[in-house]
Amino acid sequence: MTEMAAFSNDTDVVRFTGSLSLAKIGDLPERLRAYDGKVSSVDLSGIERIDTVGAWLVHRFAAEHDAEITGLDADGEHLLKQVAAADQPVAMRPATKGTFTRMVGEIGDAVVTTGHTLYGLLGFLGATLIAFWQVATHPKRFRFNAVVQRFEVVGVNALAIVGLMSFLIGIVIAQQGAVQLQQFGAEFLTINLVGRITLRELGVLMTAIMVAGRSGSAFAAQIGTMKLTEEVDAMRTIGVSPMEALVLPRVLATVIMMPLLGMYASIVTIIGGGLLCWITLGIPPVTFIQRLREVVPITDLYVGLVKAPVFGLIIAVAGCFQGMLVESDAEQVGTRTTAAVVQAIFLVIVIDAFFAVFFTSIGWI
Known part of the structure; x- marks a missing residue:
């Protein structure tokens, strides 16, 4: 079972233990969303396993609280970097341009071609x-x-x-x-x-x-x-x-x-x-x-x-x-x-x- 607990109120450290995987994630997403305390560091030294879902949850939690993530091994660090690189805003619908702007852009593309x-x-x-x-x-x-x-x-x-x-x-x-x-x-x-x-x-x-x-x-x-x-x-x-x-x-x-x-x-x-x-x-x-x-x-x-x-x-x-x-x-x-x-x-x-x-x-x- 994955657990989350504050290390202490003074240091503002959140420590994860157990398995941060999809099969064992439990109600961790709801607990993370409900957490409103101050966080300066996220300690992952006590986890047994971490997959993409767990890395994504930790990354989003740390990003929301502007906290530093520590305690991962080399493989975990690599996985977290990949998740962070993929966590980019996606425009579901491209911003529409004005008629004049679009016309000028098409003329410019035609001239270059x-x-x-x-x-x-x-x-x-x-x-x-x-x-x-x-x-x-x-x-x-x-x-x-x-x-x-x-x-x-x-x-x-x-x-x-x-x-x-x-x-x-x-x-x-x-x-x-x-x-x-x-x-x-x-x-x-x-x-x-x-x-x-x-x-x-x-x-x-x-x-x-x-x-x-x-x-x-x-x-x-x-x-x-x-x-x-x-x-x-x-x-x-x-x-x-x-x-x-x-x-x-x-x-x-x-x-x-x-x-x-x-x-x-x-x-x-x-x-x-x-x-x-x-x-x-x-x-x-x-x-x-x-x-x-x-x-x-x-x-x-x-x-x-x-x-x-x-x-x-x-x-x-x-x-x-x-x-x-x-x-x-x-x-x-x-x-x-x-x-x-x-x-x-x-x-x-x-x-x-x-x-x-x-x-x-x-x-x-």
Whole structure:
């Protein structure tokens, strides 16, 4: 039976005897709660055994009376320290923050995450450039077959969807432009609108968005799945660089195919716009082409051709980077694939805005 008694009224010492265990604890908790005397020290030298429940009772009693605990052996001291460390207040429901505070916190978290992602993306771009240099200095390590296979996946297999999208966009641009310009009797300027906006902006930009959604997501999913199945680790084990074997072929194929796809998309868009002008405005194809040659400067073509490989590099690097970040579970494959598409499209639009300002500043308008 566990007993509790005051050693004396002068020294204010409470001494425990017996077994401080769950089976023998008895009515000790009620007696401790009812004790209202002054306590300066708790003596445990007379106890036979102590378990977690007993240690917790003693700890809470000593803490309530601000008393010192003495008389325990090494094991008892360790148990009491563990109980004291675990005796922390737990918030059953987190404190709710104000709407403004929560909004600012979410914005801050998003900014930090964006900064870390951009930092990692720049580092991955550097690793890709290093891999390219190593392959350029050792041509035997170049995987020609892998690059050709990516040509087919990124370029040839995308011709149908890119062509259909571009044709419909050309029709929409020409139709909307014609409706607005007819109000001023300047419907012939629809040719200017279709030709310049297609070669300069929409042809390459819409192609980049389509490639990001189609090929960039595929890159992230493929490499992410290889990470989960430990194929990437196996490649490193046998001395094959994943950057050279997986990343570089995809980057090269996308950079090379983007100008070709952009040019193809621009031509199909102009065809779509010219067809609508022929049907709606009565402008024959010959007149449409002659007018295009007069109003569209060659610099518009150069602008599109300069932007296309940069967009391709961004799309491929973003897709491969997110794929390499996949860890632990299959859910991350979907998460990283979505992040790759969003990241690529966002960066493409941002870089396109910089290109617009740059080309205007050098007189390519």
